[in-house]
Amino acid sequence: MPRAHEAALLLLMRHERLxxxxxxxLIKFRLAHIKPWLKxxxxxxxxDVEILQNESFLHHLAHQREVPALLGxxxxxxxxVQGLFDVGPLYLTTIVRTQGxxxxxxxxxxxxxxxxxLIKVTFVDEQGNKGRGYQRALTVELRDTTVEEILTxxxxxxxxxxxxxxxxxxxxxxxxxQKMLEDAGDLYREMAAETKLLSVLxxxxxxxxxxxx
Numbered sequence: 369m370p371r372a373h374e375a376a377l378l379l380l381m382r383h384e385r386l387x388x389x390x391x392x393x394l395i396k397f398r399l400a401h402i403k404p405w406l407k408x409x410x411x412x413x414x415x416d417v418e419i420l421q422n423e424s425f426l427h428h429l430a431h432q433r434e435v436p437a438l439l440g441x442x443x444x445x446x447x448x449v450q451g452l453f454d455v456g457p458l459y460l461t462t463i464v465r466t467q468g469x470x471x472x473x474x475x476x477x478x479x480x481x482x483x484x485x486l487i488k489v490t491f492v493d494e495q496g497n498k499g500r501g502y503q504r505a506l507t508v509e510l511r512d513t514t515v516e517e518i519l520t521x522x523x524x525x526x527x528x529x530x531x532x533x534x535x536x537x538x539x540x541x542x543x544x545x546q547k548m549l550e551d552a553g554d555l556y557r558e559m560a561a562e563t564k565l566l567s568v569l570x571x572x573x574x575x576x577x578x579x580x581x
Contacts, residue, residue, distance in 0.1 A: 371400075372396075372397040372398075372400040372401045373397070373401055375393075375397055376394055376397040376398070376401075379393060379394060379397075380394075388519070388527065391519075391527030391528065391531065392515050392516060392519070392527070394527075394531055395515045395527060395530060395531050395534070396515055398531060398534045398535070399478070399482070399484065399515070399534065402478075402534060402537065402538060403482040405538075405541065406452075406478065406479075406480050406481070406482055407480060408541075409452065409480075409537065409541050410544070411450040411451055411452060411480060412450060412451075412453070413430075413447065413448040413449065413450050414429075414447045414448070414449055414450075414451065414453060414475075414477070414487065414508075414510070415428060415429050415430040415446075415447035415448060416428050416430055417429075417453045417455060417475065418455065419455060419473065419475055419489060420473075420489065420491055420503040420504075420505060421501055421502065421503040422496065422501075422502055422503070423496060423497060423500040423501060423502070424500070429447055429489075429505055429508065430447075432504060432505060434504065436489075436505040436506055436507055436508050437506065437507045437508070438507075438508055438509075439507055439508065439509035440509045440510055440511045441485070441509075441510040441511055441512075442487075442508050442509055442510040445510075447508060449479065449510065450479070450480060451477040451478055451479040451480065451485065452477060452478045452537050453475055453476070453477040453487075454475065454476045454477065454524075454530065454533045455475060456529065456533055461522065461523040462474060462475075462522060462523035462524075463522075464522055470490040470491070470492065470506060471490070471491060471492075471493070472488055472489060472490040472491065473488075473489055473491075473523075474486055474487065474488055474489075474521050474522070474523070474524070475487045475489070476513070476518050476521070476524060476530070477510075483512065484512065484513055484514065484515070484518070485510050485511065485512060485513060486510070486511055486512075486513035486517065486518065486521070487508065487509065487510045488507075488508075488509045488511075489505050489507070489508050489509075490505070490506045490507045491503045491504055491505050491506055492504050492506055518530065
């Protein structure tokens with residue numbers, strides 16, 4: 369049994385209300401548990417993640433005509449960096465507006481290496497098509513973060529919600545692998561049936577040839 373899984377079970381079997389510190393530990397256990405599988409999980413580039421308003425929908429930065437300024441880790445690797453990005457919190461709950469500063473929102477992600485990152489996107493509000501609203505990204509900054517910091521970020525303060533986000537990634541991965549196994553089983557059974565018939569045909573031809581010698 370993996371140590372992270374064993375530790376999580378021991379924590380959950382105490383039959384006590386989980387404290388914030390307990391949730392931090394559970395999330396860390398889940399991250400440790402999921403890390404070896406990240407190399408096989410389908411991921412998307414950050415540029416394809418829908419994060420800002422375009423009328424009544426959200427748009428991703430790949431469709432924005434003006435490329436935002438890239439800061440920090442993003443300046444080196446660009447917005448094509450792939451990961452599992454948590455955009456589950458209600459969009460409006462993640463928007464931070466402070467007087468005298470550009471509005472921004474955060475997105476939490478896990479890169480294929482297991483690196484936990486925080487992406488900050490600053491933007492400007494524009495009228496958009498027919499005055500329906502459009503948020504244009506100005507800067508994108510990706511940097512390392514911690515579980516403790518994530519749980520202080522506006523929109524991400526519920527530890528159970530983030531833990532469930534990680535669980536959903538495992539469920540989706542399991543579903544894809546299960547479907548792949550089922551498809552591989554169909555392929556194997558088709559191959560086995562054809563191979564068996566070929567063996568029967570070969571045996572028949574051998575017997576037929578002997579009878580005519």
